[in-house]
Amino acid sequence: MMPSPPTPPAAAAPYVELRSAERVPDTHAWPAGPDDHHPSVEAVGRDAVPVVDVGDPGAARAVARAAEEWGAFLLVGHGVPARVTAGVEEQVARLFALPALEKARAGRRPGEASGYGYPPALHLPKRMWSEGYTFPAAAVRAEFRRVWPDGGDEYLRFCDVMEEHHREMRALGGRLLDVFFGALGLTADQIAAGETERKIRETLMATMHLNLYPRCPEPERAMGLAAHTDSGFFTFITQSPVPGLQLLRRGPDRWVTVPAPPGALVVVLGDLFQLLTNGRFRSALHRAVVNRERDRISVPYFLGPPADLAVAPLASAVPPGRKAAFRAVTWPEYMGVREKALRMDASALAMLQVEDEGEDGGVPPKN
Numbered sequence: 001m002m003p004s005p006p007t008p009p010a011a012a013a014p015y016v017e018l019r020s021a022e023r024v025p026d027t028h029a030w031p032a033g034p035d036d037h038h039p040s041v042e043a044v045g046r047d048a049v050p051v052v053d054v055g056d057p058g059a060a061r062a063v064a065r066a067a068e069e070w071g072a073f074l075l076v077g078h079g080v081p082a083r084v085t086a087g088v089e090e091q092v093a094r095l096f097a098l099p100a101l102e103k104a105r106a107g108r109r110p111g112e113a114s115g116y117g118y119p120p121a122l123h124l125p126k127r128m129w130s131e132g133y134t135f136p137a138a139a140v141r142a143e144f145r146r147v148w149p150d151g152g153d154e155y156l157r158f159c160d161v162m163e164e165h166h167r168e169m170r171a172l173g174g175r176l177l178d179v180f181f182g183a184l185g186l187t188a189d190q191i192a193a194g195e196t197e198r199k200i201r202e203t204l205m206a207t208m209h210l211n212l213y214p215r216c217p218e219p220e221r222a223m224g225l226a227a228h229t230d231s232g233f234f235t236f237i238t239q240s241p242v243p244g245l246q247l248l249r250r251g252p253d254r255w256v257t258v259p260a261p262p263g264a265l266v267v268v269l270g271d272l273f274q275l276l277t278n279g280r281f282r283s284a285l286h287r288a289v290v291n292r293e294r295d296r297i298s299v300p301y302f303l304g305p306p307a308d309l310a311v312a313p314l315a316s317a318v319p320p321g322r323k324a325a326f327r328a329v330t331w332p333e334y335m336g337v338r339e340k341a342l343r344m345d346a347s348a349l350a351m352l353q354v355e356d357e358g359e360d361g362g363v364p365p366k367n
């Protein structure tokens, strides 16, 4: 009798071989496709996605406007070498090009925070047209031994590139955080002296999630990554020069396709940042669509608090004489609230809101 092939862990096999599909199978066909309720529009005129040059003296003002109106912006002038970004894209493409059984060695099992597999916080009726891999940015070497158990050149090259990316993004994260504090109206002295601000900057935790969106024979029936808000503070998205990320703009609701100019990073604000800023800066509802011609890679770098740090609205963000609009919560607690909210079709941030008898003081929109 032939020996049976090794069985991949259950969570490791959510994908059909998307690259060779000639049609979108029923498992991946979204009933009304990505243009379900709202049209997709180009980022022009009043839908032009804000661009912020982080080195510009007016960066704090530009960030404040973008964070209030969009919850997202394109970041330029950040100084991350193009060589690093190109290396990341190359390595991610190589990782996803490995045979399915090799990727399955690193399959994320239920309850695990890292590994190859479906995005952990999205529970959807249909499958998405993408492959993903999540890991803590500080643990690249341990994590990727699962893919390359014997180490070797491929493994070492992958780790070197990811670690360099992590160093660059972590430093940029601290720098942008100070710009955000400036955007809230804090002076450089107040930022330097602020205990809470310092704690947040020093403890920022980074998680990386690698996305591959293979080209799709019927993009109008498929979804790359379903609409969601990120849960942490803010996310840097490195993307291939192939558009696919969309942001929801309200009134009338429409999906704005974010351009992908070479060298620009996308910054997306998360729910805990909305909470930290007492609702002044908002998280952005976003998703990724796919296309017929080209594979697309995106590498979100999620920054948020360590698991044991309770996040509450910053004193500097609460108007004088008003109460904080939200109760304090840790990131894992927030994930639990969001899970519950998703099941109830409610807003997790609204569930954390504290009653205030005064007039509107930072009430979050239901994303």
Ligand SMILES: C=C1C[C@]23C[C@@]1(O)CC[C@H]2[C@@]12CCC[C@@](C)(C(=O)O1)[C@H]2[C@@H]3C(=O)O
Pocket: 113, 119, 120, 121, 122, 134, 207, 209, 228, 229, 230, 231, 232, 302
């Ligand atoms: C740090 C994280 C953010 C994330 C959950 C995670 O622990 C790791 C994966 C992230 C991701 C990527 C795809 C969309 C998303 C909603 C998901 O299901 O997994 C985000 C999560 C998030 O921002 O909450």
Ligand SMILES: O=C(O)CCC(=O)C(=O)O
Pocket: 209, 211, 225, 230, 237, 239, 244, 245, 286, 287, 288, 297, 298, 300
């Ligand atoms: O692919 C993209 O550009 C977006 C990815 C994203 O939103 C995510 O992984 O959370």
Ligand SMILES: [Fe+2]
Pocket: 228, 229, 230, 286, 300
């Ligand atoms: Fe996201």
